[in-house]
Amino acid sequence: MSEFALSQTQETFVMNLGPQHPATHGVLRVKLTMDGEYVVRAEPVLGYIHRMHEKMGENRTWAKFLPNTGRMDYLHALAYNHGHVMAVERAAGIEVPERAEYLRVITTELNRISSHLLWFGAFVLDLGGFTPLLYAFDDREQILDLLEGVTGSRLTYCYYRFGGVYNDVEDDFLVGTKAFISRLRSRLPMYHGLVTKNIILIKRLKDIGPIPPDMVTRYGATGPVARGSGFNFDLRKNEPYSVYPEFDFDIPVYTECDSMARYMVRMDEMEQSMRIIEQAIDKLPEGPVKAKKVPKTLKPPAGDYYCAVEAARGSFGVRIVSDGTNTPYRLKLRSPTYSNLSLFEEASEGMLLADALALMGSLDLVIPEIDR
Amino acid sequence: MLLDTIKKELAAVALSTEEEVSAEDLAATETPETVERAEGEAPAEAPEGKEEEKPRPPIMETDYRAKGFHLDVQVAPDKVVEAAKILYKENFFIEAVTGVDWLKEEEFEVVYDYNNMAELCRVVVRTRVPRSTPQLPTISEVYAGANWHERETHDFFGIEFMGHPDLSPLLLPEDADFHPLLKDYTP
Numbered sequence: 001m002s003e004f005a006l007s008q009t010q011e012t013f014v015m016n017l018g019p020q021h022p023a024t025h026g027v028l029r030v031k032l033t034m035d036g037e038y039v040v041r042a043e044p045v046l047g048y049i050h051r052m053h054e055k056m057g058e059n060r061t062w063a064k065f066l067p068n069t070g071r072m073d074y075l076h077a078l079a080y081n082h083g084h085v086m087a088v089e090r091a092a093g094i095e096v097p098e099r100a101e102y103l104r105v106i107t108t109e110l111n112r113i114s115s116h117l118l119w120f121g122a123f124v125l126d127l128g129g130f131t132p133l134l135y136a137f138d139d140r141e142q143i144l145d146l147l148e149g150v151t152g153s154r155l156t157y158c159y160y161r162f163g164g165v166y167n168d169v170e171d172d173f174l175v176g177t178k179a180f181i182s183r184l185r186s187r188l189p190m191y192h193g194l195v196t197k198n199i200i201l202i203k204r205l206k207d208i209g210p211i212p213p214d215m216v217t218r219y220g221a222t223g224p225v226a227r228g229s230g231f232n233f234d235l236r237k238n239e240p241y242s243v244y245p246e247f248d249f250d251i252p253v254y255t256e257c258d259s260m261a262r263y264m265v266r267m268d269e270m271e272q273s274m275r276i277i278e279q280a281i282d283k284l285p286e287g288p289v290k291a292k293k294v295p296k297t298l299k300p301p302a303g304d305y306y307c308a309v310e311a312a313r314g315s316f317g318v319r320i321v322s323d324g325t326n327t328p329y330r331l332k333l334r335s336p337t338y339s340n341l342s343l344f345e346e347a348s349e350g351m352l353l354a355d356a357l358a359l360m361g362s363l364d365l366v367i368p369e370i371d372r
Numbered sequence: 373m374l375l376d377t378i379k380k381e382l383a384a385v386a387l388s389t390e391e392e393v394s395a396e397d398l399a400a401t402e403t404p405e406t407v408e409r410a411e412g413e414a415p416a417e418a419p420e421g422k423e424e425e426k427p428r429p430p431i432m433e434t435d436y437r438a439k440g441f442h443l444d445v446q447v448a449p450d451k452v453v454e455a456a457k458i459l460y461k462e463n464f465f466i467e468a469v470t471g472v473d474w475l476k477e478e479e480f481e482v483v484y485d486y487n488n489m490a491e492l493c494r495v496v497v498r499t500r501v502p503r504s505t506p507q508l509p510t511i512s513e514v515y516a517g518a519n520w521h522e523r524e525t526h527d528f529f530g531i532e533f534m535g536h537p538d539l540s541p542l543l544l545p546e547d548a549d550f551h552p553l554l555k556d557y558t559p
Contacts, residue, residue, distance in 0.1 A: 047543040054528070055552050090440055217489075219517035220466040226489065233489040306440035306485065306494065308467075319485070321472055330553075334468040334485070342520045371543055 012040050019048045025122060026367030030344075030360075032353070039356050042348045044341055050371040057331030062088050062298045063162065065331070070156040072335060073369040075115040078108045078147075079311035081160040086241060087307035087318035088162055091300035099287040100164035101243045106280045107147060107159060109273040110177065113184070114143040115312040116266045116273075119364045123263070124195055126361040127204050132195050139187060142180050149173055162298065163291030174281050181274045188271065196267065205260040209359030211347055212257055219343040222336050223314025224269070225363060228262035230255035235310035247279045259362035266364070297326045313337050313364050335369045374462065374491045375442055379431065381458045382443070382495070385451040387430035441485075441494035449499045449508035452484065456511040456518075459495060464488050469511075469521035471529040475555040478503045480531055484511070484518075501531065510536040528553035 012035050019029040027048035033041040053072060057065045069084045070077035082104060089096060121136030144154045150169050151159040159166050195201055211221070216229045226233050234251040236244045252268035254261035302324040308317035314336025321330035340363050348356040430446040447455050456466075467485040474481060484497040501508050510533035512519040522533040523542040530551040533539065541548045551557060 047541070047545065050543040052552055058553075087440070090438070093438075215516075217460075217463060217465045218515055220468075220515070221517075222465075231489045238489075239492050303439070304483075305438075306496070308440075315467070315487075317467060317485070319468070319470065319483070330470075330472045332468065332470040332483075338520065339467075339517050342517050346516065 011035065017042075019045075022125075025365055028341075028365060028367050028370070034353065037352050037354075039348050039351050039353055042345055042356060044344060046371055048371065049368050051368075053372045054331055054333060057328050057333075059327070061326050062300070062328065065328075066161075067156070067158045070153075070158050071368065072333065072372055073115075073311060073313065073316070073337075073366050074155055075118055075366055076108075076111055076312040077155065077157040078104075078111040078151075078159060079309050080316060081157060082108055082242070083307060083309040083311070083316045083318045085160045085162055086309065087305055087320050088298065088300065090307050091303070091305040091320050091322055092162070092298055093300075094163045094291055094294055096163055096291055097288045098243070098285050099168075100289045100291075102280050102284050103165050103169060103289060104160060105242055105244065105247075106169075106177065106277050106284075107150060107157075107165075109277050109280075110143050110147060111157070112312045113270050113273050114140045114147075116270050117143075119266060119312075120191070120195075123361040123364075124201070126357055127201065129195070129198075129201070132191065135187070135191070135194075139184055142183065146173060146176050146180060149176075161290065161294075163294040164289050168289045174284070177277060178281060181278060184270070184274065188267075192267070196263075202260065204355075204358055205258065205263055205362070207256075207258050207260075208355045209259045209347060209351070209362060210257045211343065215343055215346065219346075220339040221314070221343055222339065223311070223364075224262050224265040225314065225340050227251065227253050227265045228362075229257045235308055235315050239308065241307075241309060243280075244276075246283065247276045249275050249279075259358050262362040262364075299324055299326055308334070311336060313366065313369070314340060333372055335372060337363070337365055338370045338372075341365060341370055374488060374493045375433070378459065378462055378464075378493065378495060379433070379443055381462070382445050382455060382497075383431050385445075385447050385454045385458065387446045387448055436494075441496050443493070443495045445495065445497045447497060447499050449482075449501050452482070452497065452499055453509050453511050453514060455497050456484070456514040459486050459497075460514050462488070463490060464493075464495065466511075466515040466517050466521070467494075469518055469525055471525045471531055471553070473503075473529060473553060473555045474500075475503075480506050480529060482508060482525065482531060506531040507534055508532075509534050512536055527551070530554070 012033050015032045015034050017030040017032055019027040029045040031043045031045055053068050069080040073080050117136045117140040121133035124132040148154045150173055151157045211229050213229050216226050232253045237251055249272045252265050254264050300322045302322055304321045306319050308315045317334035319332035320328055323329040432444050434444050436442050464486040467487050470483050472481040479500045482499050486495040510522055522536055525531050526539045527541050527544045
């Protein structure tokens with residue numbers, strides 16, 4: 001506990017933040033023990049949108065679980081699609097055609113940008129700035145339109161299949177994506193001028209909500225939270241999957257450990273995602289988008305398999321235990337924000353409530369993914 | 373290599389076993405001086421293991437491309453804390469804790485997933501507890517992040533982590549008295 005919280009009188013009161021509160025982005029409830037404006041203890045209370053996806057997984061075939069994956073992290077649904085199909089492909093030994101892998105990368109990265117854009121808008125909204133949200137949603141809308149043309153849905157995508165993707169893309173998707181990238185390239189400097197260099201934002205984020213590297217290891221935080229604390233850890237580089245090794249991109253890492261560092265990581269990641277998409281479109285090979293001979297009833301050999309992808313919020317892992325039948329024996333879903341949020345109680349001790357909310361926003365929470 | 377280091381260290385806490393190292397494992401292991409060979413019986417018996425179905429060795433390197441992890445370690449339930457301490461010393465972070473209900477064997481398997489940020493090395497630590505008395509010590513004092521993972525495992529399976537600060541339902545309703553991931557659970 002911080003010195004301040006210890007030195008204060010024992011007069012505390014309990015306050016509920018959420019489960020319906022604009023700053024918690026969904027149905028997260030935080031039970032706050034407050035000493036005036038200072039947080040003595042912040043205990044997240046989960047489960048308001050718990051749907052037991054893992055049990056649902058055990059009750060249906062491997063393929064029928066696919067739509068569920070898009071309903072956990074609804075902001076980066078394609079990464080969750082990707083994690084599940086990759087895990088099952090690994091278990092069943094399915095090879096994916098190269099064109100399908102490229103399409104997966106292009107769409108996942110587009111989805112990552114849209115996720116970061118929404119986070120950007122909502123985060124600045126948490127801090128009291130309303131306008132950037134409208135700009136960010138304007139850009140994000142373009143991505144939703146692009147992905148809608150390919151996947152058929154706007155938010156809870158279910159585009160990947162075992163051994164490939166659902167359908168091939170049209171040329172206008174590729175043209176539209178390129179146009180979008182040049183548009184966002186011209187918009188990002190505006191965001192930086194309007195928001196990043198804004199003295200109010202800097203005062204709200206700089207040195208606020210420190211997450212030391214030791215805390216990252218103990219809690220297993222991943223994604224931009226770990227990268228904002230100096231860890232050069234991104235599964236796209238550390239555990240290269242799909243066709244990521246073929247692209248030239250950097251992993252933004254900041255060592256300041258504060259909320260500003262996590263903000264900067266995500267802002268820089270958008271630029272890197274654009275680099276990946278551009279290269280992928282240029283290199284996009286011809287060919288089929290679905291593997292031939294994927295059996296309708298999949299029966300992966302008995303055993304357990306693990307597969308993880310880098311989602312917008314960190315590593316999303318799927319642990320499969322198969323008993324050789326057409327349904328999983330056990331399906332464990334490791335969601336990144338679950339671990340990232342668990343450090344909030346320790347990190348927010350002794351902070352001002354307004355600063356604690358800045359810290360919470362910088363964790364980029366998506367509650368359906370925490371509760372699963 | 374990190375994998376070799378951690379393998380040597382974890383061999384101290386892995387289940388001791390009478391059976392020898394399987395031929396597959398010997399093939400997968402590159403270094404001739406492996407710890408389990410020293411612990412196991414003479415390697416001359418290994419070819420016999422090919423014919424009859426042998427239980428897996430308690431610590432083995434796995435085929436990463438096929439399985440998705442590098443090292444698979446079986447420990448006794450009371451050794452999970454020691455294993456966690458060894459992994460923490462080598463800067464591993466905890467990825468997840470979960471259970472598997474093996475109804476036929478009347479056992480719960482508790483699985484700990486670890487990973488390392490400096491060098492890719494996924495380590496799986498498993499232990500088995502009887503279904504009738506599912507108790508094992510908590511590792512939340514070593515890895516604070518395990519707190520929620522263990523609480524979730526308690527929610528879903530009813531596995532009790534002794535010494536855990538708070539095992540009240542996390543994801544389930546606060547008055548939940550059921551464990552939905554049990555194979556014999558009927559709503």
